[in-house]
Amino acid sequence: MTPEKKEYKRDVIIEVTTDLTFPLILLFGLYIMIGTGGTGGGFQGGTILAAAYILYITVYGTEKAREKMPESTNALFKSLGLYLYNGAGWICILFSLAAAQWLNMPAFWPITDFVGVSGSRSFLVGYMVSVGIGLTVMASFVSQYFDLAWKEDEEMGGR
Amino acid sequence: MIEWIVQHILEKYNYWLAMLIIIISLSAIVVKENLLKKLIGLSIFQTAFFLWVVSLGDVGRNIFTTFGLKTGTPPILWKPAEEMGYIYVNPLPHVLMLTGIVVSAATTAVALAIVIRIYQKYGTIEESEIIDKEIELEREGGEVRNAAN
Amino acid sequence: MNIPKMNPLTWTSIVIALLLIALSIYAIEDLPAFGDENSAANKKIKLFSLDADGLVESLDAGVLPVEIKTRIEDLGFIEGPTCPGCQNENYPTLDEGNYEIKKIEKGAYEGGRIYTEEGWDVLIREGEIFYDEFQQYYFIDEMGEKLNVYRYNWPVRVVERTEEETFIINAVTSGLADYRGYDTMGEETVILTGAIGVILLIRRRGRL
Numbered sequence A: 001m002t003p004e005k006k007e008y009k010r011d012v013i014i015e016v017t018t019d020l021t022f023p024l025i026l027l028f029g030l031y032i033m034i035g036t037g038g039t040g041g042g043f044q045g046g047t048i049l050a051a052a053y054i055l056y057i058t059v060y061g062t063e064k065a066r067e068k069m070p071e072s073t074n075a076l077f078k079s080l081g082l083y084l085y086n087g088a089g090w091i092c093i094l095f096s097l098a099a100a101q102w103l104n105m106p107a108f109w110p111i112t113d114f115v116g117v118s119g120s121r122s123f124l125v126g127y128m129v130s131v132g133i134g135l136t137v138m139a140s141f142v143s144q145y146f147d148l149a150w151k152e153d154e155e156m157g158g159r
Numbered sequence B: 001m002i003e004w005i006v007q008h009i010l011e012k013y014n015y016w017l018a019m020l021i022i023i024i025s026l027s028a029i030v031v032k033e034n035l036l037k038k039l040i041g042l043s044i045f046q047t048a049f050f051l052w053v054v055s056l057g058d059v060g061r062n063i064f065t066t067f068g069l070k071t072g073t074p075p076i077l078w079k080p081a082e083e084m085g086y087i088y089v090n091p092l093p094h095v096l097m098l099t100g101i102v103v104s105a106a107t108t109a110v111a112l113a114i115v116i117r118i119y120q121k122y123g124t125i126e127e128s129e130i131i132d133k134e135i136e137l138e139r140e141g142g143e144v145r146n147a148a149n
Numbered sequence C: 001m002n003i004p005k006m007n008p009l010t011w012t013s014i015v016i017a018l019l020l021i022a023l024s025i026y027a028i029e030d031l032p033a034f035g036d037e038n039s040a041a042n043k044k045i046k047l048f049s050l051d052a053d054g055l056v057e058s059l060d061a062g063v064l065p066v067e068i069k070t071r072i073e074d075l076g077f078i079e080g081p082t083c084p085g086c087q088n089e090n091y092p093t094l095d096e097g098n099y100e101i102k103k104i105e106k107g108a109y110e111g112g113r114i115y116t117e118e119g120w121d122v123l124i125r126e127g128e129i130f131y132d133e134f135q136q137y138y139f140i141d142e143m144g145e146k147l148n149v150y151r152y153n154w155p156v157r158v159v160e161r162t163e164e165e166t167f168i169i170n171a172v173t174s175g176l177a178d179y180r181g182y183d184t185m186g187e188e189t190v191i192l193t194g195a196i197g198v199i200l201l202i203r204r205r206g207r208l
Helices: A011-033 A044-061 A071-094 A115-146 B002-010 B013-031 B035-055 B080-082 B091-120 B127-140 C009-028 C055-061 C066-074 C154-160 C163-167 C171-179 C183-201
Strands: C046-049 C099-104 C119-125 C134-143 C146-151
Touching: A011 A044, A044 A115, A044 B091, A044 C046, A071 A115, A071 B080, A071 C183, A115 B091, A115 C183, B013 B035, B013 C009, B035 B091, B080 C055, B091 B127, B091 C154, B091 C171, B091 C183, C066 C146, C154 C171, C163 C171, C171 C183
Parallel strands: none
Antiparallel strands: C046 C146, C099 C119, C119 C134, C134 C146
């Protein structure tokens, strides 16, 4: 019941293009992820970072792309993003600061002495929150694509 | 007469377009037999709904109300733009629909994983053939068959 | 005339589509066009209207008259329970020194939104521990010989006060990560469970 094994020809143009644009897409996604001074945010930047890895998997196959994102690194990114955001949120809940607002966070951490009120608010929302969301979204989308595109016994010829 | 047409039909073109896409995708979920095509219809349904809700917050003048096409800019509050007299689009529908987009992506991924398991058990994806195989299994009283085990 | 042979499923879907079209025509006739002030995303809620007998002078002086205050409290915007045995309502009170009245002219342009009517804004201090500032609650308008009282809600704060309160110029991020931060916290957990669900369904022989 298994289909015949086909021999795929390797194309030079496609492989060189993905080699060149893969780091540029990662850089662009990072720029959007930290952008609270303009358009951008956590969710948007995370999906762009995941799109770079999905392009690599589509062109090269799952065996070769596993070296770029092994299982341990994937689990590290997933849990690190969740720790950053949920840690900041649960501390606020446990100490019962502001039942439904997030605005009182800078008063709890002693950052305002160094940076000022505006700097501490943009630090919290821009770096802790957005980076946490972006890492979790990227890691979970990449792992979902690996699972759905993986074949058990049969491999394409030459990959 | 023309006022009634312009006021009720031409000004609200976003309602008509979104409802058209919703109706088409809803019929695709019900009618099609292939399981993957049903999933595509579900994804288009969710996208059309988010498009409709985001278009509710638009601010500005239409070409149908007064002459001039000054619509709102994206909601990023920037001092030089305020001095030039630009008006911002309402950011509230964007905020509320962003979680919905991510939820729809996660739901589609889990649904695709379920379709893969169905294919491994029955050997086909067509809905009518799956129903026929189920009826055969009930009649024989046989055990569960696995295609690739 | 021959009726063509079709699946009964297509017949029911055509009937359902026609019913949905009729329902949408019925619903769309009464809704306002987008960009209107009365659309659901841009709305102020009207509470009640009073006779203006000398209340305008006290509003100009910065003091809220007693009739407006009693009627607002009658509607249920008070701090204690509304009936014996009910739960506590937690609206801020309109006591002395707790509120402030600001006059607005017609056509004033603040925060990307044009006020099309002139009136008075009632700002209330909410009594938070760390961040005590005046928030927008009610809007009083004068039409003929009556005073209308409206009420704001948090959408107005996202649209108007984003720059002042949060110092983030991206209105969408401030609405998601600051005013509604706890919702996004739960949303991230949903994404993680989606990835775990796919892992549980497909990996079978310990590839982890």
